[in-house]
Amino acid sequence: MSSATKPTMIIPSYEDVLVAHERIQPYIHKTPVLTSTRLNEMTGAELFFKCENLQKAAAFKVRGACNAVFGLTDEAAKIGVATHSSGNHALSLSYAAGRRGIPVTVVMPHTAPQAKKDAVIGYGGKIVECEPSTSSREAVFADVVAQSGADFVHPYNDPRVIAGQATCAKELLEQVNNLDAVIAPIGGGGMISGTCLTLSHVAPDVKIYAAEPLNADDAARSFRAGHIIADDAPNTVADGLKVPLKDLTWHFVSKYVTDIFTCSEEEIVAAMKLVWKTMKIIIEPSSAVAVACILNNPEVFKGKRVGVIITGGNVDLDKLPWMNK
Structure with missing residues (x-):
């Protein structure tokens, strides 16, 4: 769908999320929520990791x-x-x-x-x-x-896709009570939009934060400017977060997201390695962005119950980002 033609935007409803969850259940995992005493100690928060890295195809998508x-x-x-x-x-x-x-x-x-x-x-x-x-x-x-x-089937600027991604936050709320905040990586904004769709209907008091690489910070700059700023070819180790927001995802981001945090390439790699070592699970760099942004902003998350969406675990084991460094 070309944004240049400016078609009427179809915004998915929470009813669409319920229908989507029923439709896709035979083909997906209800992924586990894991915790880490070590990471809780490091951040001063109670972190609940929704592990979409353990999803079919190792990705929330x-x-x-x-x-x-x-x-x-x-x-x-x-x-x-x-x-x-x-x-x-x-x-x-x-x-x-x-x-x-x-x-x-x-x-x-x-x-x-x-x-x-x-x-x-x-x-x-x-x-x-x-x-x-x-x-x-x-x-x-x-x-x-x-x-x-x-x-x-657009990777994120599609109401069917956003309704599907929204089922992740729906499951998280069913698995963990009394969350204060949820944080997820942001690239084009499909997961964040789905999170906004679910939380705005089911738990509107839960704050929604997005995490982005500093090297691909167009969503953060868009958020500050109040309109979409699109980078064409950013360079970041978080390969899943290189794409810009579009009109449908911007609708959700601009309306429901509390703040967008950024982190450096070095911080992304360090967070990825930390989760691998501490939690013994494989996450990809795009997922590590959320962890890095929590570590960078302890004052925001300290004392809070925080859902952290680990979006994927697809990595090239022969080209890990900390190799040859």
């Missing part, structure tokens, strides 16, 4: 992808689906399409982690490569859709 794919009519499904993505949405849409037995094509930057490319192929997806910029991926993708007529 399976939720939105499954909702979109299994919500298609049989006629539309036969033509297939397509998207552009740096990785987790690509492999998640491939997973969902594979479960329904329909074609899927994904446009990925040639710099995307090999582990994510391998996962797309493993799930039956077809990859078309592009340059590592938003403008390139959108231009290449336009050609793909023109040729195939496939249903475009």
Whole structure:
């Protein structure tokens, strides 16, 4: 969907979230919530980690992808689906399409982690490569859709996807009582938008924070400016957070997010390594951004019960960010 055409924006409702959760349950895990005494001591907060790194395809994006794919009519499904993505949405849409037995094509930057490319192929997806910029991926993708007529499942600026991602926060609230805040990484804003959608209806007093790499801080700058500021090709180890906000995700971010914090590349890598060592779970750099931002802002989170959404665990084990340093 091109933002240039300014179509009427469809904002998903909480009823859409309930329908989505019912629809996708056969295809996803209800991921666990883990805690860490060590990280609680370091932050002065009670942290509750919603582990979407243990989700199907090791990413929260399976939720939105499954909702979109299994919500298609049989006629539309036969033509297939397509998207552009740096990785987790690509492999998640491939997973969902594979479960329904329909074609899927994904446009990925040639710099995307090999582990994510391998996962797309493993799930039956077809990859078309592009340059590592938003403008390139959108231009290449336009050609793909023109040729195939496939249903475009946007990585985040899609009401079906946001309703699916909102089921993560829904589960978190069912698993943990009396949260004071929830924090999640922000790139294009799909997870944060879903979190806003759920919390604004079910727990409106819970504060919502977003975490972003300083090297790709367009959401933070947009938040301060009051309008979308889009970077075309930011460079960060958090490869899942390189894309800009769009109109639908901006609606949720501008209306419901309390604040957006940033962290450096060194802080992201240190937080990722800390979670690996302390909690013995594999998280990817994009997930570590939330942990780094909590460590950077102890005054905000101290004494609070905080839900931390760990968004994914897809990493290239041969190219870990702390290697050769």
